Amino acid sequence: MNQRDLTYAKWIGLISGAILLFAAVTEYWPASGTSLNWLTLEEARLEAGRQEKPVFVDVYADWCGPCKQMERTVFPADSVRDLLSGRFVLAKINGDDPLTGDSLKKQFGIRAYPTYIVLSPTGKERKRRVGFINKTSLVSWLSDSAGVRILSWPELNNAAMTARTLHRRIMVLVLQSGEDLEHANTMFEGQKVAEAIGKFYVPTLLVRGNSGEESLLSQIAASPRTQMSEVIVLESNGKEVGRFFIDRQMQFRSFALENKLVELAKK
Amino acid sequence: MEFRRQWTVAAFFIPIGLGALTTIMLVPMALIQPVYDFARNAAQINLSMVVPFAAALFCGGIISIDVKEGWLRTLLIRPITRQQYLLIKLAAAFSSVVITIVVAGVIPNIAVGAFFAKGVVRYEIGPILVAHTLFLLQALLIIGLLVFFSCWMPGIFNMVLLAAWYIAAASIGSYLQSRFWSSEWLMLLRDFLFPSGFTSALEMILGNAGTPTSELAWGFAALGFSFALAFWSVTRIEVDKSSE
Amino acid sequence: MASAIHAQNIGKTFNPGSKNSVQALRDVSFEVQQGEIVGLIGPNGAGKSTLLRILLGFLNADKGGSVSILSQHPESLEARRGIGYQADTQFRSPGVRTSAFLELHALLAGNADPTDEVTAVLRHFNLLNAAARKLSALSKGMRQKIELAVAFVGSPKVVFLDEPTASLDPPSVFELREFLTQQKEKGTTVFFSSHNLTEVENVCDRVLFILDGTLVAEHSLAGTPPGFLEESFRKHLVERKPS
Numbered sequence: 001m002n003q004r005d006l007t008y009a010k011w012i013g014l015i016s017g018a019i020l021l022f023a024a025v026t027e028y029w030p031a032s033g034t035s036l037n038w039l040t041l042e043e044a045r046l047e048a049g050r051q052e053k054p055v056f057v058d059v060y061a062d063w064c065g066p067c068k069q070m071e072r073t074v075f076p077a078d079s080v081r082d083l084l085s086g087r088f089v090l091a092k093i094n095g096d097d098p099l100t101g102d103s104l105k106k107q108f109g110i111r112a113y114p115t116y117i118v119l120s121p122t123g124k125e126r127k128r129r130v131g132f133i134n135k136t137s138l139v140s141w142l143s144d145s146a147g148v149r150i151l152s153w154p155e156l157n158n159a160a161m162t163a164r165t166l167h168r169r170i171m172v173l174v175l176q177s178g179e180d181l182e183h184a185n186t187m188f189e190g191q192k193v194a195e196a197i198g199k200f201y202v203p204t205l206l207v208r209g210n211s212g213e214e215s216l217l218s219q220i221a222a223s224p225r226t227q228m229s230e231v232i233v234l235e236s237n238g239k240e241v242g243r244f245f246i247d248r249q250m251q252f253r254s255f256a257l258e259n260k261l262v263e264l265a266k267k
Numbered sequence: 268m269e270f271r272r273q274w275t276v277a278a279f280f281i282p283i284g285l286g287a288l289t290t291i292m293l294v295p296m297a298l299i300q301p302v303y304d305f306a307r308n309a310a311q312i313n314l315s316m317v318v319p320f321a322a323a324l325f326c327g328g329i330i331s332i333d334v335k336e337g338w339l340r341t342l343l344i345r346p347i348t349r350q351q352y353l354l355i356k357l358a359a360a361f362s363s364v365v366i367t368i369v370v371a372g373v374i375p376n377i378a379v380g381a382f383f384a385k386g387v388v389r390y391e392i393g394p395i396l397v398a399h400t401l402f403l404l405q406a407l408l409i410i411g412l413l414v415f416f417s418c419w420m421p422g423i424f425n426m427v428l429l430a431a432w433y434i435a436a437a438s439i440g441s442y443l444q445s446r447f448w449s450s451e452w453l454m455l456l457r458d459f460l461f462p463s464g465f466t467s468a469l470e471m472i473l474g475n476a477g478t479p480t481s482e483l484a485w486g487f488a489a490l491g492f493s494f495a496l497a498f499w500s501v502t503r504i505e506v507d508k509s510s511e
Numbered sequence: 512m513a514s515a516i517h518a519q520n521i522g523k524t525f526n527p528g529s530k531n532s533v534q535a536l537r538d539v540s541f542e543v544q545q546g547e548i549v550g551l552i553g554p555n556g557a558g559k560s561t562l563l564r565i566l567l568g569f570l571n572a573d574k575g576g577s578v579s580i581l582s583q584h585p586e587s588l589e590a591r592r593g594i595g596y597q598a599d600t601q602f603r604s605p606g607v608r609t610s611a612f613l614e615l616h617a618l619l620a621g622n623a624d625p626t627d628e629v630t631a632v633l634r635h636f637n638l639l640n641a642a643a644r645k646l647s648a649l650s651k652g653m654r655q656k657i658e659l660a661v662a663f664v665g666s667p668k669v670v671f672l673d674e675p676t677a678s679l680d681p682p683s684v685f686e687l688r689e690f691l692t693q694q695k696e697k698g699t700t701v702f703f704s705s706h707n708l709t710e711v712e713n714v715c716d717r718v719l720f721i722l723d724g725t726l727v728a729e730h731s732l733a734g735t736p737p738g739f740l741e742e743s744f745r746k747h748l749v750e751r752k753p754s
């Protein structure tokens with residue numbers, strides 16, 4: 001045998017060639033399974049109420065590249081397809097639809113394509129993502145439902161009732177869209193802030209664009225649409241104590257938010 | 268012998284230094300995370316720091332130094348093939364990287380989890396084992412690439428090259444993603460910028476995103492090719508280049 | 512007698528194709544019989560070390576040449592079992608002890624229990640006091656001796672020595688000469704390069720003169736008068752050099 005023997009190199013090369021081929025086939029082979037069953041938003045809402053499943057809404061446009069790429073590479077992947085078809089009712093909204101596009105865009109506050117929104121079976125926005133998402137992130141984003149704890153805050157009416165019995169004030173958090181949910185969650189579920197809320201308030205959450213919440217928003221005189229989330233503190237009888245926007249400083253320093261909440265609690 | 272030659276005095280500082288760095292990284296994570304997930308944090312520190320750094324520091328000049336010092340020449344006068352030499356070399360390098368992962372990746376993770384974590388510590392043996400297996404595979408992949416490089420270029424250069432490759436792959440990847448999403452071929456090219464099969468497989472597993480069959484296959488194919496290249500280059504090079 | 516080293520049409524160009532390409536060897540052919548001691552003589556930069564490295568497969572020769580050692584490909588494991596080599600550039604590696612280094616070599620050469628052999632070799636080269644020391648801590652001359660010792664570990668049939676006396680003190684040179692004569696009696700073939708005429712004259716059966724990568728002359732030294740080699744050396748290497 002020669003010192004420059006190449007047996008290992010050849011065999012390893014050959015085997016990896018085979019694995020590469022296998023990888024290419026599994027990755028790029030057209031998905032064989034059934035395609036996803038996309039409905040219109042109206043159909044999906046009815047269906048979701050019936051099956052008690054959340055709705056996954058895909059807001060797209062024909063000219064949008066990332067949308068096409070999602071369509072081609074992400075949705076057909078087994079893991080994504082199984083999750084979507086198993087746990088959600090699916091709806092597609094063409095943002096450029098001449099009949100319904102504009103009103104739906106306005107209703108959901110769509111600023112870019114693609115936008116993905118998860119609605120609860122009753123039609124309330126649970127979470128939202130904008131732009132291309134690779135399949136791993138999409139799956140973990142969709143499966144992570146326990147994370148957003150502020151969604152379990154009582155609704156405004158219930159909160160008002162609880163507040164009366166506990167003699168506390170109501171803290172209304174107004175979000176501009178479901179896109180802010182996760183961010184708001186990390187802020188308000190942070191230890192110190194959550195303690196302050198638990199001590200002084202009954203919290204409730206309103207998300208702009210959720211069906212049925214527009215009237216509540218006007219009832220508490222929420223400020224008109226801006227980029228920022230707003231906190232409104234009410235007496236249990238509904239009288240306003242104070243309000244503030246969640247500014248940049250609060251986003252980065254939780255004690256600023258905590259201080260503000262304590263201050264309004266004692267006012 | 269090969270293993271011992273790797274552990275010069277300087278080499279002892281590699282795992283310790285990396286360990287200190289990872290501890291510094293992990294402590295703030297432990298303080299803010301509501302759930303201290305052992306496997307996830309391990310993935311974060313090992314894949315981004317410990318594995319590439321350890322591999323680069325131990326293997327950047329794995330072959331070129333042997334050529335320069337005349338060590339390879341003294342070995343090859345004996346009846347051993349160059350492939351046997353490389354196998355031993357790989358085993359030694361791999362053990363060094365494993366030790367570094369334990370010292371700099373595993374121990375700080377356990378310690379920080381035990382002493383600093385504010386939230387719940389999640390400790391699931393399955394994902395942890397899978398994650399660490401994938402780190403080892405990723406380490407092998409980088410070692411294979413570095414062997415290939417170091418057959419042709421000196422060590423420092425290889426470390427720079429590896430770092431440049433990492434950065435370039437990330438930035439070109441996101442550039443292609445943002446500008447050329449409509450071109451099928453350029454997007455295909457994106458998949459080949461850096462062999463990331465094991466990394467994305469791990470992401471999928473930790474994200475509960477199903478079985479990463481094709482990702483793992485990409486990873487193994489890349490691993491195999493890097494080894495094939497490494498073995499091929501070792502049999503090609505001139506081992507005694509110093510001039511008269 | 513069978514040929515120990517057979518080289519045909521060896522050429523070597525460094526950096527081929529670039530503007531600083533150097534043709535280090537051209538069309539070198541020669542043969543060494545088993546049991547012979549042959550010296551390769553030439554000035555610095557003539558291509559001696561390059562030739563040795565090519566014979567051993569450490570450098571890739573240009574296409575067209577062929578080498579065989581003990582009638583085998585020089586890089587075949589069969590040939591490797593019979594080869595010893597001492598290089599002109601010295602091996603250095605931190606943290607390796609002399610005895611461990613020699614034991615590794617004996618082990619690789621096929622001796623499963625190398626301690627005795629290593630002690631014997633160390634004693635032969637007066638290196639016993641260096642056995643426990645690290646290679647990097649030794650002097651240049653000591654390291655040269657160790658390289659020489661390594662070349663003879665495993666009782667090789669063909670030994671290649673590249674400038675064996677370059678950094679040795681006179682007593683060690685004398686000992687080496689003795690040792691080579693002993694080896695010759697055992698039938699070992701020795702092929703070495705040198706620019707030291709006296710050492711060559713005293714131990715060689717034959718010399719090859721090399722200049723600018725070409726073999727220019729070959730002499731058998733049996734029965735030649737004293738001073739013959741020096742004269743030939745002047746004729747072939749010194750006077751032709753300016754051209």
